[in-house]
Amino acid sequence: MPPPKSEAFLLFNINRMKILMVCLGNICRSPIAEGILRQKAIEQGLSIETDSAGTSNYHIGNPPDPRMILTASKNGIDISDLRARQFVAADFDRFDLIYAMDESNYENILRLAKTEEDRKKVMLILNEVHPNSNDEVPDPYFGGDQGFQHVIDLLNVAVDKLIVNHELR
Numbered sequence: 658m659p660p661p662k663s664e665a666f667l668l669f670n671i672n673r674m675k676i677l678m679v680c681l682g683n684i685c686r687s688p689i690a691e692g693i694l695r696q697k698a699i700e701q702g703l704s705i706e707t708d709s710a711g712t713s714n715y716h717i718g719n720p721p722d723p724r725m726i727l728t729a730s731k732n733g734i735d736i737s738d739l740r741a742r743q744f745v746a747a748d749f750d751r752f753d754l755i756y757a758m759d760e761s762n763y764e765n766i767l768r769l770a771k772t773e774e775d776r777k778k779v780m781l782i783l784n785e786v787h788p789n790s791n792d793e794v795p796d797p798y799f800g801g802d803q804g805f806q807h808v809i810d811l812l813n814v815a816v817d818k819l820i821v822n823h824e825l826r
Contacts, residue, residue, distance in 0.1 A: 673704040673705055673706055674704065674705045674706070674753050674754070674823065674825055675705070675706045675707075675708075675751060675752045675753050675754075676694060676705060676706070676707045676708075676752060676753065676754045676755075676756065676819075677707070677708050677709065677710060677744075677748055677751075677752040677754070677755045677756070678690035678691045678694070678707070678708070678709040678710075678756050678758070678782070679709065679710050679711065679712060679744050679755060679756065679757050679758065679762055679766060680709075680711055680712075680757075680758040680759070680762055680794075680796070681711055681712055681713050681715075681758075681759075681761070681762055681796065682711045682713055682715045682716045682741060682798070683709055683710050683711030683716060683741035683742060683743075684711070684716045684719060684720075684721050684722045684725070684741050684798075685721065685722050685725050685796060685797055685798050685805070685808065686758040686794050686796065686797075686808055686812070687709035687710065687711065687758060688709050688721040688725065688736050688739045688741075689721070689725055689728075689729055689734070689736060689808060689809055689812060690709065690756065690758070690782065690794075690812045690815075690816065691707050691708060691709035691736070691739065692729055692734045692735070692736035692739070693734060693809070693812050693813055693816045694707045694816050694819075695707050696733070696734050697816055697817070697820060701820070701826060703820065703825050703826065704825075705825060708752070709739065709742075710741075710742050710743060710744040710745075710748065711741055711742070711743055711744065712743070712744050712762045712765040712766065713743065714743045716741040717741055717742060717743055718740055718741060718742075719740065719741045720737060720739065720740060720741075721736050721737070721739055721741075722798065722805075724797075724802060724805050725797070725805050725808075727805075728802065728805040728806055728809060729809065732806075732809055734809075744765075744766060744769070745769070746769045746770075746771065749769070749770060749771065749772075749775040749778060752778065753778065754778055754780065754819075754823070755778045755779045755780070756779075756780055756781070756782040756819075757779060757780070757781055757782065758781075758782060758793065758794040758796075759781070759793035759794060759796070760781070760791060760793060763779060763780075763781055766779050767779055781793070782794060782812070782815045782819070783811065783815055785815050785818040785819045785822055786814055786815050786818050794808055794811055794812065794815075795807070795808065
């Protein structure tokens with residue numbers, strides 16, 4: 658049985674920013690967004706919790722797409738331990754920020770919002786880079802390998818900006 662957690666440890670965990678990344682199937686874009694943020698949090702000593710989900714139930718329990726795992730690995734990011742799950746309304750209670758990769762998933766997330774407070778948590782991730790542009794992270798699933806690298810490049814910039822914009826350092 659693990660030792661009880663100290664009050665300071667519990668306070669630290671309660672106060673950390675909780676960020677959820679969301680795409681359609683949770684096997685390409687959102688897991689790499691989670692992986693990039695997780696990696697940067699470790700490297701920069703950020704107090705955050707990150708997770709990812711999909712708005713669909715197509716891939717629940719599956720690992721990320723092998724092409725994304727490989728491309729992530731080439732970029733020094735390990736996402737092989739992640740497993741797809743579906744976004745649920747309870748995620749609004751668990752997370753402070755919820756980032757959608759595209760407009761369709763943004764709308765799907767908002768459909769589950771119960772309050773205006775829930776709605777305010779949801780953003781398109783590339784709006785961190787170009788506010789109010791509503792640019793989308795393209796889905797690389799049906800394209801070639803270069804699409805996976807392009808997604809990583811876009812999300813690297815977006816994650817850097819969200820760290821700065823939300824003063825996570």
